[in-house]
Amino acid sequence: MSAPRTLLITGIGRRIGEQLAAHYLAQGDRVIGSYHTHTEAVARLEAQGLIALPCDLTQAADIASLVTCITQTTAQLDAIVHNASVWFDDATCATDPDKIHALYAVHVTGPIALTLQLHAALPAQAQRGQAGRLVAFITDAQCLSGGSAHAHYFASKAAAESAARSLAKKLKPHTRVNTIAPGLIMFHPHDTVTERQQRLSLNLLPFEPSPTVIAQTLDYLLACPALDGARIVVDCGYTT
Numbered sequence: 595m596s597a598p599r600t601l602l603i604t605g606i607g608r609r610i611g612e613q614l615a616a617h618y619l620a621q622g623d624r625v626i627g628s629y630h631t632h633t634e635a636v637a638r639l640e641a642q643g644l645i646a647l648p649c650d651l652t653q654a655a656d657i658a659s660l661v662t663c664i665t666q667t668t669a670q671l672d673a674i675v676h677n678a679s680v681w682f683d684d685a686t687c688a689t690d691p692d693k694i695h696a697l698y699a700v701h702v703t704g705p706i707a708l709t710l711q712l713h714a715a716l717p718a719q720a721q722r723g724q725a726g727r728l729v730a731f732i733t734d735a736q737c738l739s740g741g742s743a744h745a746h747y748f749a750s751k752a753a754a755e756s757a758a759r760s761l762a763k764k765l766k767p768h769t770r771v772n773t774i775a776p777g778l779i780m781f782h783p784h785d786t787v788t789e790r791q792q793r794l795s796l797n798l799l800p801f802e803p804s805p806t807v808i809a810q811t812l813d814y815l816l817a818c819p820a821l822d823g824a825r826i827v828v829d830c831g832y833t834t
Protein backbone atom coordinates (compact mmCIF):
# COMPACT_ATOMS: atom_id res chain seq x y z
CA MET A 595 0.00 0.00 0.00
CA SER A 596 1.29 3.49 -0.85
CA ALA A 597 1.73 6.17 1.84
CA PRO A 598 -1.57 7.78 2.96
CA ARG A 599 -2.40 10.85 0.96
CA THR A 600 -4.91 13.63 1.55
CA LEU A 601 -7.39 14.15 -1.28
CA LEU A 602 -10.19 16.66 -1.71
CA ILE A 603 -13.05 15.39 -3.90
CA THR A 604 -16.02 17.64 -4.69
CA GLY A 605 -19.57 16.40 -5.18
CA ILE A 606 -19.27 13.20 -3.11
CA GLY A 607 -23.01 13.01 -2.37
CA ARG A 608 -23.78 10.38 -4.99
CA ARG A 609 -22.64 8.24 -7.94
CA ILE A 610 -19.08 8.81 -9.22
CA GLY A 611 -18.01 11.19 -6.43
CA GLU A 612 -19.36 8.83 -3.78
CA GLN A 613 -17.50 5.87 -5.26
CA LEU A 614 -14.24 7.80 -5.71
CA ALA A 615 -14.36 8.78 -2.04
CA ALA A 616 -15.06 5.16 -1.03
CA HIS A 617 -12.20 3.93 -3.24
CA TYR A 618 -9.58 6.15 -1.59
CA LEU A 619 -10.92 5.63 1.94
CA ALA A 620 -10.61 1.87 1.35
CA GLN A 621 -6.96 2.39 0.35
CA GLY A 622 -6.24 4.15 3.65
CA ASP A 623 -6.01 7.66 2.21
CA ARG A 624 -7.44 10.67 4.02
CA VAL A 625 -10.40 11.94 2.00
CA ILE A 626 -12.01 15.33 2.40
CA GLY A 627 -15.28 15.37 0.49
CA SER A 628 -17.38 18.40 -0.29
CA TYR A 629 -21.10 17.93 -0.64
CA HIS A 630 -23.98 20.07 -1.86
CA THR A 631 -26.72 18.00 -0.22
CA HIS A 632 -26.00 15.88 2.87
CA THR A 633 -27.25 12.55 1.49
CA GLU A 634 -27.32 9.07 3.01
CA ALA A 635 -24.21 8.39 0.92
CA VAL A 636 -22.38 11.22 2.69
CA ALA A 637 -23.38 9.75 6.08
CA ARG A 638 -22.16 6.28 4.99
CA LEU A 639 -18.82 7.74 3.86
CA GLU A 640 -18.45 9.70 7.11
CA ALA A 641 -18.84 6.41 8.98
CA GLN A 642 -15.91 5.12 6.89
CA GLY A 643 -13.72 8.10 7.86
CA LEU A 644 -14.62 10.77 5.29
CA ILE A 645 -14.17 14.37 6.41
CA ALA A 646 -17.33 15.86 4.92
CA LEU A 647 -17.63 19.60 4.38
CA PRO A 648 -20.52 21.51 2.81
CA CYS A 649 -19.96 23.68 -0.25
CA ASP A 650 -22.24 25.11 -2.90
CA LEU A 651 -19.77 25.87 -5.69
CA THR A 652 -22.00 28.63 -7.05
CA GLN A 653 -21.40 30.61 -3.84
CA ALA A 654 -18.09 32.45 -3.37
CA ALA A 655 -18.59 32.55 0.41
CA ASP A 656 -19.02 28.75 0.51
CA ILE A 657 -15.75 28.27 -1.41
CA ALA A 658 -13.88 30.60 0.96
CA SER A 659 -15.36 28.78 3.95
CA LEU A 660 -14.42 25.38 2.48
CA VAL A 661 -10.82 26.58 2.05
CA THR A 662 -10.70 27.80 5.66
CA CYS A 663 -12.09 24.48 6.95
CA ILE A 664 -9.57 22.49 4.89
CA THR A 665 -6.61 24.52 6.17
CA GLN A 666 -7.86 23.92 9.73
CA THR A 667 -8.11 20.19 8.99
CA THR A 668 -4.84 19.41 7.20
CA ALA A 669 -1.38 20.80 6.48
CA GLN A 670 -1.04 18.53 3.45
CA LEU A 671 -3.13 18.32 0.30
CA ASP A 672 -1.98 15.89 -2.37
CA ALA A 673 -4.89 16.05 -4.79
CA ILE A 674 -7.96 18.05 -5.68
CA VAL A 675 -10.60 16.30 -7.78
CA HIS A 676 -13.16 18.59 -9.38
CA ASN A 677 -15.99 16.09 -9.79
CA ALA A 678 -19.11 18.13 -8.88
CA SER A 679 -21.40 18.77 -11.81
CA VAL A 680 -24.81 19.86 -13.02
CA TRP A 681 -26.44 18.49 -16.17
CA PHE A 682 -28.96 21.03 -17.44
CA ASP A 683 -30.22 20.75 -21.01
CA ASP A 684 -30.73 23.75 -23.29
CA ALA A 685 -34.51 23.74 -22.82
CA THR A 686 -34.06 24.14 -19.06
CA CYS A 687 -31.43 26.85 -19.55
CA ALA A 688 -33.78 28.72 -21.88
CA THR A 689 -36.45 29.00 -19.20
CA ASP A 690 -34.03 29.75 -16.33
CA PRO A 691 -30.81 31.66 -17.14
CA ASP A 692 -29.56 31.04 -13.58
CA LYS A 693 -28.97 27.45 -14.73
CA ILE A 694 -26.42 28.72 -17.28
CA HIS A 695 -24.63 30.59 -14.51
CA ALA A 696 -24.66 27.41 -12.39
CA LEU A 697 -23.08 25.34 -15.19
CA TYR A 698 -20.11 27.70 -15.40
CA ALA A 699 -19.88 28.21 -11.64
CA VAL A 700 -19.84 24.48 -10.82
CA HIS A 701 -17.62 23.39 -13.75
CA VAL A 702 -15.29 26.37 -14.28
CA THR A 703 -15.23 29.43 -12.03
CA GLY A 704 -15.78 27.54 -8.76
CA PRO A 705 -13.01 24.98 -9.43
CA ILE A 706 -10.58 27.71 -10.55
CA ALA A 707 -11.29 29.74 -7.39
CA LEU A 708 -11.03 26.67 -5.17
CA THR A 709 -7.73 25.57 -6.75
CA LEU A 710 -6.12 29.02 -6.47
CA GLN A 711 -7.41 29.76 -2.97
CA LEU A 712 -6.20 26.37 -1.73
CA HIS A 713 -2.78 27.03 -3.23
CA ALA A 714 -2.62 30.44 -1.52
CA ALA A 715 -3.69 29.00 1.84
CA LEU A 716 -1.90 25.65 1.62
CA PRO A 717 0.93 26.00 -0.92
CA ALA A 718 1.94 22.94 -2.92
CA GLN A 719 5.67 22.23 -3.21
CA ALA A 720 7.80 20.80 -6.01
CA GLN A 721 10.62 18.38 -5.22
CA ARG A 722 13.36 17.68 -7.78
CA GLY A 723 11.07 19.03 -10.50
CA GLN A 724 8.13 16.86 -9.52
CA ALA A 725 4.81 18.37 -8.48
CA GLY A 726 3.56 17.78 -4.95
CA ARG A 727 -0.12 18.22 -5.87
CA LEU A 728 -2.40 16.81 -8.57
CA VAL A 729 -5.50 18.69 -9.69
CA ALA A 730 -7.93 16.64 -11.81
CA PHE A 731 -10.98 18.04 -13.54
CA ILE A 732 -13.66 15.50 -14.47
CA THR A 733 -15.00 16.90 -17.75
CA ASP A 734 -16.84 15.04 -20.53
CA ALA A 735 -15.59 13.06 -23.53
CA GLN A 736 -18.10 14.79 -25.81
CA CYS A 737 -17.43 18.38 -24.74
CA LEU A 738 -15.19 19.27 -27.67
CA SER A 739 -17.53 17.77 -30.30
CA GLY A 740 -20.69 19.07 -28.58
CA GLY A 741 -24.27 17.87 -28.61
CA SER A 742 -27.49 19.37 -29.94
CA ALA A 743 -29.49 19.33 -26.68
CA HIS A 744 -26.76 20.38 -24.23
CA ALA A 745 -24.87 23.30 -25.82
CA HIS A 746 -24.44 25.14 -22.49
CA TYR A 747 -23.39 22.01 -20.60
CA PHE A 748 -20.80 20.98 -23.19
CA ALA A 749 -19.53 24.56 -23.58
CA SER A 750 -18.99 24.79 -19.81
CA LYS A 751 -17.16 21.44 -19.78
CA ALA A 752 -14.99 22.62 -22.72
CA ALA A 753 -14.24 25.75 -20.68
CA ALA A 754 -13.18 23.45 -17.82
CA GLU A 755 -10.75 21.73 -20.23
CA SER A 756 -9.29 25.15 -21.08
CA ALA A 757 -9.15 26.17 -17.42
CA ALA A 758 -7.18 23.01 -16.65
CA ARG A 759 -4.55 23.86 -19.32
CA SER A 760 -4.25 27.44 -18.00
CA LEU A 761 -3.92 26.29 -14.40
CA ALA A 762 -1.25 23.76 -15.44
CA LYS A 763 0.78 26.67 -16.84
CA LYS A 764 0.03 28.99 -13.93
CA LEU A 765 0.81 26.48 -11.17
CA LYS A 766 3.88 24.70 -12.60
CA PRO A 767 6.02 23.09 -11.31
CA HIS A 768 4.46 22.50 -7.89
CA THR A 769 1.02 21.43 -9.16
CA ARG A 770 0.03 19.16 -12.06
CA VAL A 771 -3.35 19.79 -13.65
CA ASN A 772 -5.01 17.17 -15.85
CA THR A 773 -8.48 16.22 -17.02
CA ILE A 774 -10.41 12.96 -17.16
CA ALA A 775 -13.03 13.11 -19.91
CA PRO A 776 -15.63 10.37 -19.36
CA GLY A 777 -18.12 9.06 -21.85
CA LEU A 778 -21.02 7.02 -20.51
CA ILE A 779 -19.94 5.75 -17.08
CA MET A 780 -23.25 4.89 -15.41
CA PHE A 781 -26.86 5.19 -16.43
CA HIS A 782 -29.47 7.05 -14.44
CA PRO A 783 -32.11 4.84 -12.76
CA HIS A 784 -34.83 6.34 -14.98
CA ASP A 785 -33.08 5.37 -18.27
CA THR A 786 -35.21 2.75 -20.04
CA VAL A 787 -33.89 -0.54 -21.43
CA THR A 788 -34.31 0.80 -24.96
CA GLU A 789 -32.45 4.03 -24.14
CA ARG A 790 -29.64 2.01 -22.57
CA GLN A 791 -29.33 -0.29 -25.58
CA GLN A 792 -29.34 2.66 -28.00
CA ARG A 793 -26.65 4.47 -26.04
CA LEU A 794 -24.46 1.37 -25.67
CA SER A 795 -24.68 0.69 -29.42
CA LEU A 796 -22.72 3.91 -30.02
CA ASN A 797 -19.68 2.53 -28.18
CA LEU A 798 -17.04 0.22 -29.63
CA LEU A 799 -17.19 -1.51 -26.24
CA PRO A 800 -20.92 -1.79 -25.42
CA PHE A 801 -20.92 -2.07 -21.61
CA GLU A 802 -21.71 0.25 -18.68
CA PRO A 803 -18.26 0.76 -17.17
CA SER A 804 -19.13 2.03 -13.62
CA PRO A 805 -17.16 4.59 -11.57
CA THR A 806 -14.39 2.00 -11.09
CA VAL A 807 -12.89 3.11 -14.43
CA ILE A 808 -12.72 6.72 -13.21
CA ALA A 809 -10.98 5.56 -10.03
CA GLN A 810 -8.54 3.51 -12.15
CA THR A 811 -7.78 6.58 -14.30
CA LEU A 812 -7.34 8.79 -11.26
CA ASP A 813 -5.01 6.17 -9.76
CA TYR A 814 -2.92 6.44 -12.94
CA LEU A 815 -2.84 10.25 -12.81
CA LEU A 816 -1.79 10.10 -9.16
CA ALA A 817 0.91 7.51 -9.83
CA CYS A 818 2.50 8.96 -12.98
CA PRO A 819 4.42 12.17 -12.15
CA ALA A 820 5.03 13.05 -15.82
CA LEU A 821 1.39 13.75 -16.67
CA ASP A 822 0.63 17.48 -16.75
CA GLY A 823 -1.80 19.39 -18.96
CA ALA A 824 -3.06 16.03 -20.24
CA ARG A 825 -6.58 14.87 -21.13
CA ILE A 826 -7.49 11.21 -20.69
CA VAL A 827 -10.65 10.14 -22.50
CA VAL A 828 -12.49 7.21 -20.86
CA ASP A 829 -15.41 6.51 -23.19
CA CYS A 830 -15.41 2.84 -24.31
CA GLY A 831 -14.63 4.07 -27.83
CA TYR A 832 -17.64 6.33 -28.43
CA THR A 833 -18.02 6.53 -32.21
CA THR A 834 -20.21 9.50 -33.25
Ligand SMILES: NC(=O)c1ccc[n+]([C@@H]2O[C@H](COP(=O)([O-])OP(=O)(O)OC[C@H]3O[C@@H](n4cnc5c(N)ncnc54)[C@H](OP(=O)(O)O)[C@@H]3O)[C@@H](O)[C@H]2O)c1
Pocket residue numbers: 604605606607608609610611629630631632649650651652676677678679680681700732733734735776777778779780781
Ligand atom coordinates in the same frame (compact mmCIF):
# COMPACT_ATOMS: atom_id res chain seq x y z
N1 LIG B 1 -22.12 9.58 -15.05
C1 LIG B 1 -21.66 9.60 -16.29
O1 LIG B 1 -21.91 8.67 -17.10
C2 LIG B 1 -20.79 10.76 -16.75
C3 LIG B 1 -20.54 10.95 -18.11
C4 LIG B 1 -19.74 12.02 -18.51
C5 LIG B 1 -19.20 12.88 -17.56
N2 LIG B 1 -19.46 12.66 -16.24
C6 LIG B 1 -18.88 13.60 -15.26
O2 LIG B 1 -18.42 12.87 -14.13
C7 LIG B 1 -18.67 13.62 -12.92
C8 LIG B 1 -19.55 12.82 -11.96
O3 LIG B 1 -20.71 12.37 -12.66
P1 LIG B 1 -22.02 11.89 -11.89
O4 LIG B 1 -22.87 11.23 -12.89
O5 LIG B 1 -21.62 11.17 -10.65
O6 LIG B 1 -22.66 13.32 -11.50
P2 LIG B 1 -24.01 13.60 -10.66
O7 LIG B 1 -24.73 12.34 -10.34
O8 LIG B 1 -24.74 14.65 -11.41
O9 LIG B 1 -23.45 14.21 -9.29
C9 LIG B 1 -22.88 15.47 -9.28
C10 LIG B 1 -22.58 15.91 -7.85
O10 LIG B 1 -22.28 17.31 -7.92
C11 LIG B 1 -23.00 17.96 -6.87
N3 LIG B 1 -23.36 19.34 -7.19
C12 LIG B 1 -24.35 19.79 -7.98
N4 LIG B 1 -24.45 21.12 -7.91
C13 LIG B 1 -23.51 21.53 -7.03
C14 LIG B 1 -23.14 22.79 -6.50
N5 LIG B 1 -23.77 23.92 -6.85
N6 LIG B 1 -22.11 22.85 -5.61
C15 LIG B 1 -21.48 21.72 -5.24
N7 LIG B 1 -21.79 20.50 -5.69
C16 LIG B 1 -22.81 20.41 -6.57
C17 LIG B 1 -24.28 17.14 -6.73
O11 LIG B 1 -24.87 17.40 -5.48
P3 LIG B 1 -26.47 17.64 -5.33
O12 LIG B 1 -27.11 16.43 -5.92
O13 LIG B 1 -26.67 17.80 -3.88
O14 LIG B 1 -26.78 18.90 -6.12
C18 LIG B 1 -23.77 15.72 -6.91
O15 LIG B 1 -23.35 15.17 -5.69
C19 LIG B 1 -19.33 14.93 -13.36
O16 LIG B 1 -18.36 15.93 -13.49
C20 LIG B 1 -19.93 14.56 -14.72
O17 LIG B 1 -20.10 15.69 -15.57
C21 LIG B 1 -20.26 11.64 -15.81
